[in-house]
Amino acid sequence: MVKRTSFEGDACPIARSLDALGDWWSLLIIREALFGRRRFGEFQSKLGMAKNILAARLRSLVDHGILATAPASDGSAYQEYVLTPKGRGTFPILVALRQWSEEFDDHPEEIATILVDREKGRPIKKLEMHAEDGRLLTPADTTLKPRPAPRRRSA
Amino acid sequence: MVKRTSFEGDACPIARSLDALGDWWSLLIIREALFGRRRFGEFQSKLGMAKNILAARLRSLVDHGILATAPASDGSAYQEYVLTPKGRGTFPILVALRQWSEEFDDHPEEIATILVDREKGRPIKKLEMHAEDGRLLTPADTTLKPRPAPRRRSA
DNA sequence: GGCATATGGTTTTATAATGCAACCACACAA
């Protein structure tokens, strides 16, 4: 590799996101964290991954402000990894990945779980894109614009 | 590695999605494809990636049914890579990644573009989750249920 | 306290993936 390319300085927000969570394990670790896992051993046993790379990923996620280490919680002197608001903010990404799989996977019968509305127990609707005024948008209804330059100092 | 772990047989739909597009480049290639790029050289120059890994990724995306090779299009005898419906279905994933970056990035001023409603030119709203009956849902309003067993043969 | 064991990692060593550069085949142009 000579060094796996980093997207950190890229101007594209998608690339910037992938820089933080675009590897094989990060999003799955976050998924487990959203399920309430907090301990090193929980992640390791649920995900079945090597401990060294779990350690590396946890460090990276902490560095990116997605997880934070909490000193205790249940009495024991061990450490815990908890989601920050930034970490919890990945929820729509996971939902989008899930729905893509549900819609397009070649073997959907192998998917074990469905995401439901807790109150009614019914599957949730597909994620929708809306305009500021509420109109439902398709991809074709959108376009990219250059970001307006920030004012140098607040006037 | 001994072999990078594949999530292909995993029961979790998120893992299954990541198996197809969870590496460093695939989603960026799809992003370019959504912008209308079709040719090998276009992807290579826009993404600035090594040609051998671009070739490998394109092959993988074609194998996963995300891209398809089209024989021509503009007269020349070369090949093109076009998105399938499955490929275009990744749009919400990219939007979710973009919005996460816009909301939580440490240096949002470095983000060059904003996604706008084509008609009004105004930024689109955040992706929303809704129940079947239309109620707006937060992550806490949702839960996972085991998928109902498929009926063995249609009765 | 003292011993066993669980927890939470780090180190070692192998193999696979990545990246750069060089090379090659074919299409197309002059």
Added chain:
DNA sequence: TTGTGTGGTTGCATTATAAAACCATATGCC
């Protein structure tokens, strides 16, 4: 027919990943 652009493939060198071994500290139990 010679040249050039497009679309790749083929070497390496380097890095990331993974499995297993190892280790330090905590905790449980007597």
